[in-house]
Amino acid sequence: MTTPIVSAEHLSKWYGQVIGLNDITLTVPPGITGLLGPNGAGKSTFMKLITGQLKPSKGSITVLGEPIWGNPGLYFRIGFCPEQDAFYERMTGLEWVAALVRLNGLSEAEAAETARRALQMVELLDAADKKIGAYSKGMRQRVKMAQALAHEPELLILDEPLAGMDPIARRKTIRMIKEWGRAGKSIVVSSHILHEIESMTANILLINQGRILAEGNVHQIRDLIDEHPHTVYIKADHTRELARAFLAYDDVLSLKFEDEAVVVQTGRPDAFYARLTDLAASGELGSIHEVTSPDDNLQAVFQYLVKT
Amino acid sequence: MPIHDQGYRRYGGSKAPLGQGWTVIARAGIRTMFAKRAFLGLLLLSWFPFFVRAVQFYAAANLPQAALLAPTAETFRQFLGQQETFVFFVTVYVGAGLIANDRRANALQIYLSKPLTRAEYVFGKMAILVTFLLLVTWVPAIVLLIVQMSFAGNFTFLRNNLFLFPAITVFAFVEVVLVATTMLALSSLSNSSRYVGILFTAVLFFSSAMYGVLRLVTRSTSLSWVSFAANVDQIGDLIFRQPLKYDTPWPVSLVIIVGVIVLSGIILERRVRGVEVVV
Numbered sequence: 001m002t003t004p005i006v007s008a009e010h011l012s013k014w015y016g017q018v019i020g021l022n023d024i025t026l027t028v029p030p031g032i033t034g035l036l037g038p039n040g041a042g043k044s045t046f047m048k049l050i051t052g053q054l055k056p057s058k059g060s061i062t063v064l065g066e067p068i069w070g071n072p073g074l075y076f077r078i079g080f081c082p083e084q085d086a087f088y089e090r091m092t093g094l095e096w097v098a099a100l101v102r103l104n105g106l107s108e109a110e111a112a113e114t115a116r117r118a119l120q121m122v123e124l125l126d127a128a129d130k131k132i133g134a135y136s137k138g139m140r141q142r143v144k145m146a147q148a149l150a151h152e153p154e155l156l157i158l159d160e161p162l163a164g165m166d167p168i169a170r171r172k173t174i175r176m177i178k179e180w181g182r183a184g185k186s187i188v189v190s191s192h193i194l195h196e197i198e199s200m201t202a203n204i205l206l207i208n209q210g211r212i213l214a215e216g217n218v219h220q221i222r223d224l225i226d227e228h229p230h231t232v233y234i235k236a237d238h239t240r241e242l243a244r245a246f247l248a249y250d251d252v253l254s255l256k257f258e259d260e261a262v263v264v265q266t267g268r269p270d271a272f273y274a275r276l277t278d279l280a281a282s283g284e285l286g287s288i289h290e291v292t293s294p295d296d297n298l299q300a301v302f303q304y305l306v307k308t
Numbered sequence: 309m310p311i312h313d314q315g316y317r318r319y320g321g322s323k324a325p326l327g328q329g330w331t332v333i334a335r336a337g338i339r340t341m342f343a344k345r346a347f348l349g350l351l352l353l354s355w356f357p358f359f360v361r362a363v364q365f366y367a368a369a370n371l372p373q374a375a376l377l378a379p380t381a382e383t384f385r386q387f388l389g390q391q392e393t394f395v396f397f398v399t400v401y402v403g404a405g406l407i408a409n410d411r412r413a414n415a416l417q418i419y420l421s422k423p424l425t426r427a428e429y430v431f432g433k434m435a436i437l438v439t440f441l442l443l444v445t446w447v448p449a450i451v452l453l454i455v456q457m458s459f460a461g462n463f464t465f466l467r468n469n470l471f472l473f474p475a476i477t478v479f480a481f482v483e484v485v486l487v488a489t490t491m492l493a494l495s496s497l498s499n500s501s502r503y504v505g506i507l508f509t510a511v512l513f514f515s516s517a518m519y520g521v522l523r524l525v526t527r528s529t530s531l532s533w534v535s536f537a538a539n540v541d542q543i544g545d546l547i548f549r550q551p552l553k554y555d556t557p558w559p560v561s562l563v564i565i566v567g568v569i570v571l572s573g574i575i576l577e578r579r580v581r582g583v584e585v586v587v
Contacts, residue, residue: 048582048583051421051582052421053420053421053581053582053583054583071422072422072424072425073423075421075422075423075424076423078421080418080421082417082418082421084414084416084417085414086412086413086414086415086417086418087413087414087415088409088415089413099332100418100419100422102332102336103329103332103333103419103423103424104422104423105328105329105423147418189545245348249566
């Protein structure tokens with residue numbers, strides 16, 4: 001059996017009378033693990049506990065086999081990218097990363113070289129000598145990641161690394177995270193967006209209201225979700241004709257019209273989406289402009305899971 | 309033909325062991341301050357009294373008609389007293405932003421996710437301020453002592469005042485540690501270095517003003533312990549074997565000084581955290 005990267009036993013954290021995490025017991029295996037939960041679910045509390053920035057109120061937590069609280073030596077093996085920006089805007093990206101790398105015990109010259117390599121890894125070397133104040137949101141996220149991985153940690157902890165990024169930066173970052181995973185790094189990455197996590201890893205931890213709701217393979221959790229009616233919102237040229245066509249499908253449970261869209265509840269979303277794609281490609285019923293699913297909203301997913 | 313690996317090369321050099329992170333913080337801070345021209349100007353200005361005293365010592369040693377200017381232990385006590393003005397300005401200039409700027413930039417969370425303890429972080433920050441404060445107190449006073457010996461061409465003064473070296477050292481240490489811990493504690497309370505500077509000035513002047521009022525009301529100097537500066541003066545006079553200026557017993561001043569240092573330590577312990585928990 002592989003040694004878990006993170007192991008928590010009856011872990012709880014209270015902020016006064018407010019509970020942040022409630023009696024969590026889990027193990028995180030090596031590889032990429034996604035921590036998924038809506039805002040306020042306890043993700044950040046969990047991240048702060050596994051980075052040793054908060055002391056557990058109850059229970060214990062070990063990272064890479066050692067207790068993390070009060071164990072700064074462990075930070076040689078961990079890289080942390082916080083959600084919040086943490087910059088001196090007047091420093092260049094290279095200066096900032098090099099200064100932080102120095103704290104990992106590297107000499108000045110070595111730190112500068114290591115920082116350059118890290119910036120190259122996050123594809124930011126061209127902007128290394130620009131002031132951070134002039135960086136875009138995506139560049140800021142990447143420079144934060146550069147400082148986290150510069151010292152070649154065994155474990156990378158990334159707190160909402162895709163937050164605020166544009167789609168292209170997001171795609172690049174997802175690709176980088178997957179590459180690091182393939183290169184043998186263990187990564188714990190948090191997000192409140194299911195498909196972001198799905199695109200990085202199949203192994204997820206679902207967290208809500210301070211408790212772990214589910215853990216394991218995202219597809220199993222998807223199946224669990226798919227047992228429940230799935231709502232699809234379709235904007236098209238001819239919604240009434242579309243609705244008539246949908247009525248012939250036995251997996252369509254209900255239909256209604258909202259503004260210029262038809263809202264469908266289906267029991268088998270995969271089959272429904274496949275037929276919808278065929279329908280759109282054929283053009284028989286005019287153009288389909290927009291297909292959205294409020295079920296992609298994580299809160300809806302959690303509501304489903306909590307009800308089961 | 310051998311083909312060289314062009315891929316990513318892992319760092320294979322040595323890494324400093326845990327416990328030396330404070331030197332990185334201190335060095336970076338000191339370098340940042342030395343890069344500021346205004347600060348260099350302030351440092352130069354703070355050495356002006358030194359040059360005045362050096363001229364005085366030269367005259368006393370070489371001109372018979374200037375024998376009146378011959379240095380005594382009190383001269384060194386006065387010199388360090390004069391330097392208190394520069395101690396104030398250097399403390400505000402260097403110290404106000406030491407932690408406040410990190411708090412404003414959210415840098416603490418990142419710093420403390422590196423192999424660096426909170427104590428090391430505080431120690432590194434303190435080392436920056438202590439270095440510059442010693443540059444305006446201990447260093448010029450010791451150099452002045454050496455200058456005196458050089459101009460006099462003998463060790464007579466030093467032999468007669470052997471306690472001066474430890475006195476300068478102890479007084480500079482007490483003053484610098486008190487001021488540095490207080491300023492760091494204040495700096496940890498805010499995200500604004502300006503506000504911290506104002507707060508430090510207010511603490512200093514308000515405590516002195518309060519003592520002034522109490523002295524007028526009570527017609528006594530026995531309540532001088534309420535003044536930050538008076539406590540330092542009282543201990544300074546004691547260390548330099550000078551008559552005490554105030555009626556406050558010196559142990560009271562010492563307890564106040566130690567109390568302020570301890571209180572500052574408690575504030576730092578509570579405020580210097582990677583994550584601020586507001587309950």
